[in-house]
Amino acid sequence: MSxxxxxxxxPPIELRMPVWSRGPEDMVxxxxxxxxxxxxxxxxxxLIDGLLVYPTGFDFDLAVRRHPRQxxxxxxxxxxxxxxxxxxxxxxxxxxxxxxxxxxxxxxxDHLPDPPLLYQSVSGPDGxxxxxxxxxxxxxxxxxCQWPAEQIPPSQATLDAGLVLAAAARARTLWPDEAxx
Amino acid sequence: xxxxxEPPPEEPSEVEYRRPAWVEPPADMVPGIVPVELILARTPQxxxxxxxxxxxxxxxxxxxxxxxREDIPGEQSNFGAFNMFGDGVDPAGExxxxxxxxxxxxxxxxxxxxxxxxxxxxxxxxxxxxxLWLVRWEGYDRLAWExxxxxxxxxxxxxxxxxVEWxxxxxxESRVEIDAGLVLEAAARAVPIWPDPPQR
Numbered sequence: 200m201s202x203x204x205x206x207x208x209x210p211p212i213e214l215r216m217p218v219w220s221r222g223p224e225d226m227v228x229x230x231x232x233x234x235x236x237x238x239x240x241x242x243x244x245x246l247i248d249g250l251l252v253y254p255t256g257f258d259f260d261l262a263v264r265r266h267p268r269q270x271x272x273x274x275x276x277x278x279x280x281x282x283x284x285x286x287x288x289x290x291x292x293x294x295x296x297x298x299x300x301x302x303x304x305x306x307x308x309d310h311l312p313d314p315p316l317l318y319q320s321v322s323g324p325d326g327x328x329x330x331x332x333x334x335x336x337x338x339x340x341x342x343x344c345q346w347p348a349e350q351i352p353p354s355q356a357t358l359d360a361g362l363v364l365a366a367a368a369r370a371r372t373l374w375p376d377e378a379x380x
Numbered sequence: 381x382x383x384x385x386e387p388p389p390e391e392p393s394e395v396e397y398r399r400p401a402w403v404e405p406p407a408d409m410v411p412g413i414v415p416v417e418l419i420l421a422r423t424p425q426x427x428x429x430x431x432x433x434x435x436x437x438x439x440x441x442x443x444x445x446x447x448x449r450e451d452i453p454g455e456q457s458n459f460g461a462f463n464m465f466g467d468g469v470d471p472a473g474e475x476x477x478x479x480x481x482x483x484x485x486x487x488x489x490x491x492x493x494x495x496x497x498x499x500x501x502x503x504x505x506x507x508x509x510x511x512l513w514l515v516r517w518e519g520y521d522r523l524a525w526e527x528x529x530x531x532x533x534x535x536x537x538x539x540x541x542x543x544v545e546w547x548x549x550x551x552x553e554s555r556v557e558i559d560a561g562l563v564l565e566a567a568a569r570a571v572p573i574w575p576d577p578p579q580r
Contacts (some may be wrong), residue, residue: 211451215523224524227429227445230415234434236573244573246410249432249443249528258526264407266574320518328518369417373427373447 219311219332220318222253225373229366231257231358237342238354242266245284245326245351247342247358252366256332261286261319261344263326284346288317288331291338291360296331298322334367335360401438402511402532411436412569414562420544421554425449428480428544428551435566439532441515444482446525471495477547484510484531487538487560492531509533534567535560 222228231250238245246262263284287297296317314333321328340363343355405411414433421428429445448455471479471494483493492510510533519525540560545553 208453211453221524224447225449227417227419227427227447228431229417230413230432232413232415234410234413236410239573241574244408248411248434249441251432251443264573267408321516328516366415371417371419371429373419373422373429374424374449 218255219314219316221330222251222258223255226253227371227373228253228258229369229371231362231366233358233362235342235356235358237344237356238346238351240351243346243349243351245344245346245354247356250363250366252334252363253370254334254367256314256330256334257363257367259329259331261326261329263324263349282348283322284326284344284349284351286317286319286329287343288315289341289343290315290335291340292336294333296333298327298329335363337361337364400506402507402509403513404515404530405434405436405441406438408573409436409570410573411441412566414440414558414566416442416558416562418542418556418558420542420556421546421551423550425452426546426549426551428546428554430542430556433563433566435534435563436570437534437567439509439530439534440563440567441528441530444527444529446480446527448523451522475548478549479546480549481543481545482512482529483543484512484535485541485543485555486510486535487540488536490533492533493543507532510535535563537561537564 228251231252234249235247236244237247242265244264246264247259248262249258249260251258261284283298285298287295289295294315296315298317298319312332315335316332318330318332319327320330337360339357340360341355341357343353345351345353411434414435416431416433418430419427420430425448427447427449429447430442431445432443434441469475469479471481481493481495483491483495485491490510492512494512497512510531513530513532515528515530517525517527538560539557540563541555541557543553543555545551
C-alpha cells in the first residue's frame with residue numbers, strides 16, 4: 200500500500216462565462232474579409248482588424264498604429280479612464296454600444312442583456328481586443344472612435360453589415376452531431 | 381553628513397524604438413485578408429481551428445482557436461496555450477507529448493514551428509524566414525483559447541500547409557493545405573496607412 204493514497208479526481212470547475220460575454224466555445228468563427236481604417240492623423244491610426252464572427256456576436260482587434268517615424272511617448276501620468284481610446288459601434292437601426300465605463304452588466308443567472316453590448320478585454324497603448332454581443336441588422340455598421348489624449352479627433356468608418364452577417368453564417372459548429380452529449 | 385541628493389535621472393520623453401519585422405506586422409499598413417476558416421484537427425473532445433489570415437508584404441498573421449468540448453476530470457493544466465509558447469513544458473523533455481505542436485510549411489520545404497522558437501528576436505541578425513511568433517493569447521473558462529500568431533515571411537506559390545500535433549491529447553499529426561496564392565494576393569492588397577510623408 201502506497202504512502203500516498205491517490206485522491207479522487209477533482210470535479211470539473213464550473214467556471215463558464217455567460218453566453219453573452221464571449222463567442223460560443225464550440226464553434227470556429229467566420230471571417231470578415233476586410234480590415235477597416237477608422238482614424239488617421241499624421242502620427243496615429245486606428246484599425247478594426249481581425250473581425251471574427253459567430254452567430255451571437257463578433258470579435259475584433261482595435262489596433263492603434265503609430266507612424267514609423269513617430270517616437271513612442273513615455274507617459275508618466277496615471278492611467279486614467281479619460282486617457283483611453285474611446286470606441287462606439289453603431290448599428291443601422293440606431294442601437295449603439297461603446298467601451299465607456301459602467302456598461303458591462305453583472306452576470307445574473309440566465310438573464311441575457313439586450314444587445315449590442317461591447318466588452319473590451321484587452322486595453323493598452325496599442326489598442327485592445329473587443330467582443331461585441333449581438334449581430335447588426337443589414338445596412339451600414341459604423342465604428343467611431345476618438346482619443347483626445349493622443350489628439351485623435353472623432354473619426355469613423357463604415358462597413359456593410361452584410362459582410363458580418365455572411366461571416367456569421369459561415370461559423371462552424373465543431374461537434375454538430377453530438378450537441379446533446 | 382548626508383550626501384547631496386542626486387539629480388533625478390533624465391527620463392527620455394521619447395523613445396525611438398521599433399520592434400523588428402520578424403516580431404510583428406508592419407505598423408504602417410492595413411493588411412489584406414484571406415477569409416480562411418479551417419478546422420485543423422478534431423477529436424470527440426478537442427478541436428483546433430485556424431482563421432483570418434492577415435497578409436502583409438513581410439508575412440502574415442492568423443488566429444488559432446483551441447477548443448475543449450467540456451472540462452475533463454483529470455485533465456492537466458489548461459488547454460495548452462501556455463505550453464505552446466511558454467516555458468511550462470520543454471518540447472524536448474519528459475512531458476514533450478503534452479506540448480501542442482503547431483507549424484507552417486511552405487511548398488519549397490521551408491517551415492516554421494513552435495518547437496524551434498527564438499526568444500531573443502529583438503537582438504541579433506534577422507532570422508531566415510519563415511519564423512513563428514506569438515502575438516497574443518486569450519483564454520476563457522478553460523474551454524476556449526484564441527492564439528494570435530505572426531508568421532514572418534511569405535510563402536512561395538504552391539500549397540501552404542498548417543500542421544498540428546498533440547500526442548498526449550490524441551491529436552495525431554494533422555495537416556490542412558491552402559493555396560499560397562491566396563496569401564500572396566492578399567499581401568498585394570495590403571495598403572500603406574500613410575502613403576505620403578506626414579506634414580511637419
